[in-house]
Amino acid sequence: MTEKFDINNTFDPDKENQAPKISKEVATKLPTAAKGVDHYLRRTDTDSKAARRAELQVAALFGASSFFTLVFLVSFVAIPREKKIAVSLIGVTGAQNLVLGVSFGFAILLIGIGAIHWAKKLMSDVEIVQERKEIKPADDVQQEALAAFRVGTEESGIGQRKLIRRSLLGALALFPLPFVVMLRDLGPAPKGELRKTAWEEDLHIVTDITYQKIRPEDIPVGNLVSAMPENIMEIQEEEQNLNERGKSAILLVRMRPEEIKSQQGPDWDYQGIVAYSKICTHVGCPIALYEQRTHHLLCPCHQSTFDLSDSGQPIFGPAARRLPQLAITVDEEGYLIARQGFQEPVGPSFWERGA
C-alpha cells in the first residue's frame, strides 16, 4: 500500500529529498479510515430486495425497448406518409417521421440505459489492478528480431546484388505512373475560360427569373435587378451545365446620375443605371445585399462591401478588387443592352489573371 505514494516520476536523482512518502506512523494516525481505494458496498450488495428491484428495473428497460420497436413497425405501415401534426416547440411536422424517430430512438436508448443500470447496480464494482507490461520488448527479443531480418535480407542477397536492387527500385518507382497519368483526364486544360463571359456587344439584358428584356423605365431609382445575358438559357442548354450562370450574372442598380461618383469607363451607365458583375471578387459568392442609401453592396459570405456609386470599389472586407462594370445602353426599341463585353475577368482571383 505504501507503493501508491511513490512517485517514480521525479527527475531529481536525489530521491531522499524528492520522493514523498507518508511514514507508517503518520499514515496510521490519519483520521479517516480510507486505505487505498475506497470501496463502499452498494444497497444492491447488501439488500437482496434492492437487488431484485434493480433486476426488475433493468428488465423493464429492456422490455420497454422491445415495445418501442413494435411501435416503430406498426407506425411504419399505419401512419400515412403525408399526415402532418402540430407539436409544441417543434411546429408542424410529418407525423410518421416523428413517431418513427421517437420510437426508434427510445428502442435504442433504453437498451443503453438498461445495460449501464445493470452494470452500475448489479455487476461487481470492485476495481481491479493489472500490471502494465513494458511496451518495448526485451533487448534479446529485439536482437533476435533484427537478426532474423538480417538473415532474411542476406539470404535474398538484396544487399550484394545491386543490379537487382536498383532495377527493382526503378520498376517500383515507375509502375504507379500510369495511375498518375490517367488522372490527366480529370479535367480539360484551362483555355482562358475564367477570363471570358457570355457578354458581348448588343446583347440584351434580361431578368434572371423571367428572362424578359428590360426597359430603363422598369427600374425605379434605388432598385436592384438581378440580370443575365439574353442567350443564357441557350448556353445552358448547349453546355448542359450552370457554368455560364456563375460568370455572367450581373446586377442593375439605378441611382440618380449625380450620385455616381465614378465609373470604370466614361458614361458606362445609362441614365443612372449601372451594371456590375454579381460575382464577388473574393472567392466568388453571388452578391445580393444592397443598401439603397449608401449604394453599398455587401457579400453575404464574407462581408466584402463594394461601393456601386464609386466604380464598384471594395471598401470593406477581404475582397481586394473592384467589381467589374458592364457598359450598357439601349437599343432602338428602348431595351437595355450591353455596349461591349466585360473588360476584365469577373469573379475571384486566379494565378494567371494578372492586372
Place this chain on the structure above:
Amino acid sequence: MSNTTTSKKTPAAYNYVDSRVGFSAALKRNLRKVFPDHWSFMLGEIALYSFIILLLTGTFLTLWYKPSMTEVIYNGSYIPLKGIPMSEAYSSTLEISFDVRGGMLLRQIHHWAALFFIAAMVVHLLRVFFTGAYRKPREFNWLLGIALLTLGLLAGFSGYSLPDDLLSGIGLKIAAGIIQAIPVIGTWALYFLFGGEFPGTEIIPRLYSIHILLIPGAILALVTAHLLLVWTQKHTQYPGPGRTEKNVVGYPLLPVYTAKAGGFFFIVFGVTTLLGALVAINPIWLYGPFTPDQVTAGSQPDWYIGFLEGSLRVMPAIEFNIFNTWTFSPNILIPALILPGLMFVLMGAYPFIESWITGDKREHNLLDRPRNAPTRTALGTMSLTFYILLWIGGGNDIIATTFSLSINSITYFMRVALIALPPLVFIATKRICLGLQRKDLEMLLHGKETGRILRLPDGGFVEVHEPVSEAELPKLLARETYPVWELPQKVDANGIKTPHYHRQMFKARMSAWWTKGDLPIPTAKEIQAGQHHAYEALEQASEFGVKPGKEEIVSATNH
C-alpha cells in the same frame, strides 16, 4: 482460474471454432483486461460510436441517393418545389426526405451524427492535450488522432455538399474560389477537381466517391490502428489511490466495461436518433436547388468549418499583382490554406516539441492534472482562444443582426482580438495554474482547511486544519518539475568550442521559459511534518469538544 475452467467441459461449439481459429489464448489474455473509468474517457467513445452510426445510416442513404448533376424537373411530393428544374442529386435528396418512409429520419440522424463525430473528436483531442496523454509512448496515437480529425473535416465537408442545395453549393463555390487562388497550379487544380469550370457536372459524383468510399475507408483503417494502440499500450489513468505508472486500476472488459461501453453506444445512438426525430437539421428543401447566381443571406457552414469561415472573413484585403502577369492572393491563401495547415502541423509536432524542451523521454501512463503543467495548459487555452475567436468571426453576420451591432466593428475587433487576446489568456492561465498549485501545496504542508474557527483560551482564533485523506493524497503528490537546461558556454574551460552552441542556447532559453514560476516540490519530511501538525491540531480541537462539521464558531472556554 484456469483450474476451474479446465475442470469444466468445453462447449462443443466453442471447441469447434477454437480448433479452427485458436482464439483461446487471446481470450484468456483479454477478457478480463482492465479499463480505467473516468467520464472524460467517453469522449473518444462518442466519436467512435458516431462514426459507426454514420456508416450505418450512410449506407442506407446510398440506396436512394443519386450522385448526378443531370437536370431534372422535380415531381415529388414536396409541393413548393414541384415543377422546378434541379439536379438529380437534389431531387433524390428530396425524395429521401419526403417519399421514403423513415428517410427524413435517416438523413437527420446522419447529419446530427456527423456534427457529434467531429465535436467529440475535438473535445477528445482537448482532453488528451490538457492531460498530457500524448506523451511517450502515445505520440503515434496523437498523430493518428490528428489525421482522423483532418479526415473527419473532409468527410463532413464532402457530405455537406452532396444534397446540391443552395446553401451547400455556396460552400462549394467558396472552396472553388480558394482552390483557384493557389499560386501557379490553382486554375489547373480547379479544372481537375471540377472537370472544368465551376460548377460543371462532375463535382457531385466525385465528392460522392470521396465521401462514401475513400474517406470512410481511410477513417476505418486509422481508427483500427488508433484502437489497437490503445489496446496494446493500455489506457492512461488519472493519479489516484493505488494507481502508478506501472499498473492500470479499473474494471474488467467482461462484464463491466462491455456493459458500460456497449450500453453507451446505444445511448449515443439513441440520443442521436431522438435528435433526428425531434430537431430539424439542414432543411435543404427550404434552401432550394443550387444555382451559382443566387445566395441566401446569413449563410453559415456546419460548425466545424466555422473557424475557416471566420479566418476568411476577418482577413484584411491583401492582394498583389506580380509583374502585372500573375495574381497572388494572400487574402485567400493565408486564412484558407496556410493558417489551417499551420494549425494542424503545429498540433502534430507538439508532443515532440514539448519533449524536446523538457528533455522528458520517459514513459507516462499517469495523466497530468492541467494545473501541474502550467505552460502546456496555457499554450492550450491560448490556442483554443484563437480558434474560438476565429469561430466567432465566422458568425459575425449572425452576431451583428442578432445584437444590432455593426458588422464592420465586429470584424475590426476580431482582427485586433486574434492577436491580442491569446497572449493574455496564456498569462492568465499560467497564473491560475500556479495559484491552484499553491493551494495544493498548502494542503500538503498545512493540511486541509475545514472552515471551523477555534477560539483559544487566550482569546486568539485559529482555523482548524485536518490532514489530507489518503484518497486525495496521490492527486496532490502527482506534480513534478523539470530541471532547467544549463546555459551553455561558448567555449569551455579547455578552450574547446561547444558544439551546436546556438541550438543549445535556444533549448536552454525554452527550458527556462517552460519552467518559469514552477513551485518547488516539497520533500517527504515537510509533507509529513505538515500532515502531522494538521492531525495534532485536529486532535487538539476535539479535546476542546469541536465535533467535525458541527459548529461554525466554537468557544473553547465553554468546556
